[in-house]
Amino acid sequence: MVGPGKPIDTQRWFVICANSLGSCKGSTGPCTNDPATGKPYRLAFPELSIEDIAAGHQQLLNYLGIKQLAVGIGCSMGGMTALAHAALFERSARHGVMISSALRAEPFAIAIRSVQRQLVIADPHFNNGQYQQSKDVNSGMGLARKLGVISYRSAEEWRVRFARQRVKAPEAPSRQSDPFATEFEVERYLDGHASRWAGSFDPCSYIYLSRAMDWFDLSAHTGKPKFESALVVGVASDILFPLHQQQEIASFLINCGTPTQFAPLPSIQGHDAFLVDMENFGPTIAKYLAGVS
C-alpha cells in the first residue's frame, strides 16, 4: 500500500514508518541492555503505555526537525498511538487516518491478550523473563500467536478458505498414532503462523506491548485529538477491534471538531484485513489522501 503509484504514493508523500518504543524491532525495549547492569532489561523494563510510544514518535519528529505531519496514519495499536500522539501533541498532524483501532480497550480484547500473556509467562522456558527463545509452535509464544491469529481473522473467512479440509499425506500424521496431532488444514495454518512468530519476536516486548493496549483509554486525557480532517476505517468481521469501536472513534473525532469520514469495509478477513485486503483498503485510503491538500 506504500510506494510509487500506490495508495500511499511515495512520489507525493514522504513516509516515516517508526517502530514502537518497547518493540524488539529497532527501538529501546525489554531486550535492550540496561546501562545500569549491562544486561537486557527483560522484566525490569519500566511500565510501557501507548502514550510512551507516542512520545517516542514525537522525539523522532523533533530529531528529524519535523514540526507537523501532513497525515498521521495507524492501524490497530498504531491507530491508538496516532490518537494518543494527536491528543498529547497539539497540531502534531494536520490529518489523521485510524484503521481498525480503538479509543479504549474493551474487555473481550483484554481477555484475549491476558490469556496470551499468561501463555508466554507460563512457558517454563520463559524463566521469569530470563528466557531462552523457542521456535516450537507449541511454546508459549507459539500458542499465544495461534490465539492471536484466531482473534485477527474471521470465522467467515476460514469457512470459505479451510472448511473441513484435512492435511494431505505424506504430511498428515496418523490419527491412530496421535489423535491430537495436526489433522485439519486450519490447524496446519495456525502451526505455520506460530512457527514464523516463535523465536522471531521478543517475548518480553510482546507482553509489554500487549499490556499497553489494555491500559489505553483516550478518555483519560484532557487533551483531545484534533485534525483538519480524518478518516476512520473498520471491518465488520473484526472481532478484536470491532466495527462499533471504529464508529466510536469517528463520533468522538467529530465531537472534538474534526470533519471525519467513516468507512466501514466489507472485508471478510477480520482484524487482519488491513494487511491483506488491498482491494477494499487501497481505494479507500487513496481516495481520502487524494483529497488532502
Place this chain on the structure above:
Amino acid sequence: MVGPGKPIDTQRWFVICANSLGSCKGSTGPCTNDPATGKPYRLAFPELSIEDIAAGHQQLLNYLGIKQLAVGIGCSMGGMTALAHAALFERSARHGVMISSALRAEPFAIAIRSVQRQLVIADPHFNNGQYQQSKDVNSGMGLARKLGVISYRSAEEWRVRFARQRVKAPEAPSRQSDPFATEFEVERYLDGHASRWAGSFDPCSYIYLSRAMDWFDLSAHTGKPKFESALVVGVASDILFPLHQQQEIASFLINCGTPTQFAPLPSIQGHDAFLVDMENFGPTIAKYLAGVS
C-alpha cells in the same frame, strides 16, 4: 430448567440425563482403569467420536428397556450427540430439541479447540498423559478453560458487565510490582472460571471430548435423523456454534422430512446462554414441549 413446574416439567416427563462416554463424570473414559493393565487408560484410551457417545446412550436405553424416547434434547456437544443418536438409531426419539449445536464442526471452532488441547498437552505437568492434576489458574487446564470462557460468552455481554472496571484493593495487585498480574475485572472473572475448572475435570477426558467435536460431521452418515417434530434453538451472539449453524440444522431436518421450528434467541451471553438465560430459553422450550403429544 428441569424440575416440577419447570420448562422440562418432571411431573409430566421422565428425564434421563446421561453422562457422555469419555467424560470423567461417571462414564468410562481415559481415567477409568484399563482392565489389561489395572491402570487408567490416559492416552491409551481409544479414539472417541460423538457417534461412540450416542451409541453409549443407546446402550443405556437398551439396559433401561426403553424402546423410544419421547424427546431427545441436547445443547452444544449434546446436540451433536442427539443428532448422531437419531441418525444411527432410527426412531430412537419421537421428537428432537437441538440447542446451540452443529451438523459439523467449523474451522473457527476447530482452531479454538486445537489451541485448548495444545495448552493442556504443553503443560509440563501433563507429562504425556501421566499427569498430576493442577489447580493453578495458569496451568494448561486453567488456560484452556479461560480460552473456553472467551469463546463461550460474548464481547457484547462483557462490555455491559465488566467494561474497564479494575479489581479493587485489597485484592488488586500493585501494577508496579507486576504489570501483568490480574488488574481488570474481566481478568479476575477468567481466573475464577479457571480455578473452578482446573483440578476438577480430567485433562485426558477434556482433550478426547474436544477432538470428538472436531471430527463430528453428520453428512458422513448414510442414516439421517428423523423426528415427528423438532425444535432448533440458537443465539445470535454465539461465536462458537453460530446462529447460521442452527439455521443449517433446521434446514437439514426439514429436508430430511421433519417439521422443524427454528428459534433464534436475542440472548447476549453467547454460547453459554442456554446455561444462564432462562428468561429466553425457558418459555421457548416450555412452549415447544407443551405442543408435544
